[in-house]
Amino acid sequence: MPDTAPISRIRSGRRTDIRQQNERMILDAAERVFAEAGFGGATMQLIADMAGLPKANLHYYFPTKEALYRRVVRNIFEIWLDAASSFDDAAGPVEGIGAYVEAKMLISRQHPHGSKVWATEVMHGAPVIQDYLETTLRDWTEGRIAVIQRWIDQGQMAPIDPRHLLYMLWATTQHYADFGHQIETLNAGHPLTDRQWREATESVKQIILRGIGAL
Amino acid sequence: MPDTAPISRIRSGRRTDIRQQNERMILDAAERVFAEAGFGGATMQLIADMAGLPKANLHYYFPTKEALYRRVVRNIFEIWLDAASSFDDAAGPVEGIGAYVEAKMLISRQHPHGSKVWATEVMHGAPVIQDYLETTLRDWTEGRIAVIQRWIDQGQMAPIDPRHLLYMLWATTQHYADFGHQIETLNAGHPLTDRQWREATESVKQIILRGIGAL
DNA sequence: TCATTTTCTGACCGTATGGTCAATACGAAA
DNA sequence: TTTCGTATTGACCATACGGTCAGAAAATGA
Numbered sequence: 181m182p183d184t185a186p187i188s189r190i191r192s193g194r195r196t197d198i199r200q201q202n203e204r205m206i207l208d209a210a211e212r213v214f215a216e217a218g219f220g221g222a223t224m225q226l227i228a229d230m231a232g233l234p235k236a237n238l239h240y241y242f243p244t245k246e247a248l249y250r251r252v253v254r255n256i257f258e259i260w261l262d263a264a265s266s267f268d269d270a271a272g273p274v275e276g277i278g279a280y281v282e283a284k285m286l287i288s289r290q291h292p293h294g295s296k297v298w299a300t301e302v303m304h305g306a307p308v309i310q311d312y313l314e315t316t317l318r319d320w321t322e323g324r325i326a327v328i329q330r331w332i333d334q335g336q337m338a339p340i341d342p343r344h345l346l347y348m349l350w351a352t353t354q355h356y357a358d359f360g361h362q363i364e365t366l367n368a369g370h371p372l373t374d375r376q377w378r379e380a381t382e383s384v385k386q387i388i389l390r391g392i393g394a395l
Numbered sequence: 396m397p398d399t400a401p402i403s404r405i406r407s408g409r410r411t412d413i414r415q416q417n418e419r420m421i422l423d424a425a426e427r428v429f430a431e432a433g434f435g436g437a438t439m440q441l442i443a444d445m446a447g448l449p450k451a452n453l454h455y456y457f458p459t460k461e462a463l464y465r466r467v468v469r470n471i472f473e474i475w476l477d478a479a480s481s482f483d484d485a486a487g488p489v490e491g492i493g494a495y496v497e498a499k500m501l502i503s504r505q506h507p508h509g510s511k512v513w514a515t516e517v518m519h520g521a522p523v524i525q526d527y528l529e530t531t532l533r534d535w536t537e538g539r540i541a542v543i544q545r546w547i548d549q550g551q552m553a554p555i556d557p558r559h560l561l562y563m564l565w566a567t568t569q570h571y572a573d574f575g576h577q578i579e580t581l582n583a584g585h586p587l588t589d590r591q592w593r594e595a596t597e598s599v600k601q602i603i604l605r606g607i608g609a610l
Numbered sequence: 611t612c613a614t615t616t617t618c619t620g621a622c623c624g625t626a627t628g629g630t631c632a633a634t635a636c637g638a639a640a
Numbered sequence: 641t642t643t644c645g646t647a648t649t650g651a652c653c654a655t656a657c658g659g660t661c662a663g664a665a666a667a668t669g670a
Contacts, residue, residue, distance in 0.1 A: 198647075218433035220432055221433060223626085223628085233648090234649055237648060240647070244629080299518065303514065303574070306576055306580070318581060338605075341594060343581070351569075352563050352567060365533070366528070366558070379556060386606070387555060390605060393605065413617075451620075458659090459658080460658065615666105615667085617666070617667080618663105618664080618666085619665095625657085625658090626658100631650105631651090631652085632649105634648075
C-alpha cells in the first residue's frame with residue numbers, strides 16, 4: 181500500500197529476505213534431521229521435504245551436505261558460547277555456577293536437536309569442529325578454570341579440580357537434551373512439564389553447589 | 396598330535412570355536428565402527444575390513460546390518476546392568492553410590508565405544524532398544540529409586556529427588572566415555588592417565604556424595 | 611577314503627543417495 | 641515492456657551401499 185516504502189529496504193531487502201527465510205527453514209529442518217539420524221543417516225531429500233523445498237533447491241543454498249552440516253554445528257556452538265557469559269559477571273560460585281546451570285538447562289530444553297548434533301559430532305571424533313575445540317573451547321575453558329580457581333583461593337568453595345567440575349556441569353545439563361528420549365520414557369512416556377524442568381534445574385544446582393561446598 | 400584329545404571338545408567345540416571367534420572379531424569391529432560413524436554412517440565393508448574378513452562373510456554370521464547393530468547394543472546394555480549390582484548390596488549412599496560411580500567410570504574407560512553406541516541409539520529415539528527402556532531399564536530405575544528413598548527416610552542423605560540423582564550419575568560417568576575426545580583435546584591432546592582417571596572418579600564421587608549430604 | 615556339514619568368497623544386483631545441469635519462472639529496475 | 645540477476649525445479653548421472661548367490665574350500669565324522 182504505501183508507495184513511499186524505504187528504498188533501501190526494498191532494494192536489498194526483499195531478495196535477502198527470501199534467502200534468509202529459506203536458509204532458516206533449511207537449517208531448522210537440517211538440525212532436526214541430523215539430530216535424529218546422524219550425519220550418515222540423514223538424507224538431503226528428507227531435509228528438503230521437511231523444509232518444503234525440492235532437493236535441488238537445497239543445493240542452491242548449501243552446495244554440499246557437509247556445508248549444511250557445518251553451519252548447523254556452528255550455530256549450536258555459538259548458542260553455547262553465549263550462555264558462557266553467565267559465568268563471568270558473577271561474584272561467587274553460587275551466583276555464577278547457578279546462573280550457568282540455569283542457562284544451560286534452558287538451552288537443553290529449547291535446542292535439544294542442536295545439543296544432540298554437537299554430541300554426535302564430538303563422539304565421532306569432531307571431524308568438522310576439531311579446530312573449534314582446540315581454539316575457542318580451549319580458551320574458554322582455561323578462562324573459566326581461572327575463575328573457579330580464584331573462587332577456591334578466596335575460600336568461596338572447596339578445592340575441587342575445576343576441570344572436572346566443568347565436565348560435570350556440561351554432562352548434567354546436556355544430559356537432559358541428549359538423553360531426553362530416555363528421560364521421557366522413564367517419565368511414563370511424557371515430556372517433562374514446566375514444573376519438572378524447574379525441579380531438574382534445582383536438583384542439579386543444589387547437588388553441585390552443595391557438592392563443591394559453596395552453600 | 397594327541398590322538399586321544401577329548402571327543403566332546405572336538406565334536407562340538409571346534410566348530411563353535413570358529414564361529415565364536417569370528418563373531419567376537421566382527422562384534423568388536425562393529426562396535427568401533429558404529430561408535431565412530433553412527434548406524435547410518437557405518438558400512439558393512441568397513442566393518443569387514445576392520446575384522447579382516449570379506450564382506451560376504453559378515454552376512455554369513457549376521458544376516459543384516461541391523462541384526463549386527465542389535466547385538467552390539469544389547470551387549471553394551473548387559474555390561475551396564477552388571478554394574479548395577481554395586482548399588483544393591485550397600486548399607487548406605489556413601490558405599491552404594493561410591494561403588495556405582497567407580498564401576499561406571501571403569502566401564503567408561505574400558506568400553507567407550509559401547510557407551511557411544513548406546514548414546515547415539517538413545518539420541519536417535521531408541522528405534523532398536525525402546526522395549527529395553529520400557530521394561531528392563533524402567534524396572535531397574537524404579538528399584539534404585541526405592542533404595543535411594545529408603546536412604547533418605549533413614550536420614551542417611553538429604554531429601555534429593557532420586558530420579559535426578561540417577562540422571563546425574565549416568566550423565567557424569569558416561570560423559571567421560573561419550574565426550575572422551577573433547578576431554579582429550581582439552582587435556583593437551585593426551586588421553587587421561589591412570590592418575591587422571593582416579594582424580595576424575597574421586598572428583599565425581601566427592602561432589603555428588605557431598606552434594607546429597609551423605610558426607 | 612568318502613560323505614556331509616560348515617565356512618568362505620568373488621561376482622553380481624537393485625536401490626538410494628549426493629550432486630549436477632539446463633531450462634524456466636520470477637522480481638526489480640530502467 | 642525490456643533487461644538482467646536471482647531463485648526454482650525436474651530430469652538425470654555416477655557412485656556406493658546392503659544384500660544375494662552359486663560354488664569352492666575346509667573341517668569333521670565314519
